[in-house]
Amino acid sequence: MPAWLPAIQYPPEQEGYWAPITSTLDWCEENYYATRYSAEIVNTFTNLLFMYLAYKGMKNCWINGHDRIFFITFFGYLVVGSGSFAFHATLKYPMQLVDELSMIYTTCLMFWATFAYSRPQPVQLLLGIFSGSLALFITGYYHWVQDPTFHQNAYAILTAIVLFRSIFVMEANIRPxxxxxxxxxxxxxxxxxxxxxxxxxxxxxxxxxxxxxxxxWTMIALGLSVFLGGFGIWTLDNKYCSKLRAWRHEIGLPWGVLLEGHGWWHLMTGTGAYFYIVWGIWLRVCLNGQQDDFEMVWPSFLTSLPRVERRVVAGNGSVKKTN
Structure with a gap:
C-alpha cells in the first residue's frame, strides 16, 4: 500500500458476544476483529443491500398493483437478507438455516409462479403442493446431512430451472x-x-x-452476468482464502474490506436476483397483454435499477408515471 494512503492495521480477533460458533460454515473474513457484536462485519452489513432492494420491490408491487406473488417473493428476498445478516453476525447454526433455507423457499415461490401461470386452478393447486413438498424435502434432508454442498447444489438447480423456464415462456408466448x-x-x-x-x-x-x-434480454444478460460474477468472486474467495487474508493484513483497513469476496457475493447476487424478479414482473405484464398500461422505468442500464410502473392517464389525456 502506498505510504501516502492512510491505513490502520487489522485488530486482533476477540472473544465474540455470540460465541461459540455453531454453524457448519465459517467464511474467509476474520471473526470478531471489528466488534464483538458481529462475527463477520463486512459479510453482515453487505446484506443491507438485500433489505433495501426488497423494500423498494415490495413498495413498487404495492403501489403499482403487481401480482401478489411478486410482493411475496420480494418479502422472501427480505427474509434472505435478514437471515444472512443474522447468520454472519452470529455464526450460529439456526441463523444459518434461516439464511440458506429462505433462499430455497423464495426460489420455490418463483418456481410456482413460473410454472403455474395461466394453468387451470387444479393444476395450480397441484404445482403448489409439489413446490411446498419440495421445499420441505430439501429442508429435512439438509438438516439431516448438514452438508452445505447439498444446499448449494439444490439452490443452483432450482434457480437454473426457474430461469430457463422463464426464458422459454418469454420466447414461446411472447415472441410468436x-x-x-x-x-x-x-x-x-x-x-x-x-x-x-x-x-x-x-x-x-x-x-x-x-x-x-x-x-x-438486456435484463437477463446483465442480471445473469452480475450474479455469475458474484459467484466467481465467491469461488476465488474460498480457494485463495489464506492469500487474501495475507493481502488484507498487508494493506490494512479500510482498504482490506475490498478483498472480502463473500461480501461482493452478497452485493452482486442481491443485485442479480433483484433484476430477475423485476424481469418476472415485466414478463407477467406482457403475458397479460398490459404493455400499454405499464412501462419499464430504467433510465440507465449501468447506473440505475429497473422497475415496472403503471402508466397513469391525467385528465388532459397526457401520461404521467407513479412514484
Missing part, C-alpha cells in the same frame, strides 16, 4: 405473439379497407414490442 402481430400488420398494409389510423397503431405496437423484447 409479436411475430403474428407483425404478419397481421403486413396483411393490413395490403388491405384497402384498413384505415390509416389502424395501420399506424399496428406499427406503434410493433415498435413498442421490439423495444420490450430487447430490454428483456
Amino acid at each position: 405473439y409479436f411475430r403474428k402481430r407483425h404478419e397481421d400488420h403486413q396483411k393490413a398494409q395490403q388491405d384497402p379497407v384498413s384505415s390509416h389510423a389502424e395501420k399506424a397503431e399496428k406499427r406503434r405496437q410493433d415498435d413498442r414490442d421490439r423495444i420490450i423484447l430487447k430490454t428483456m
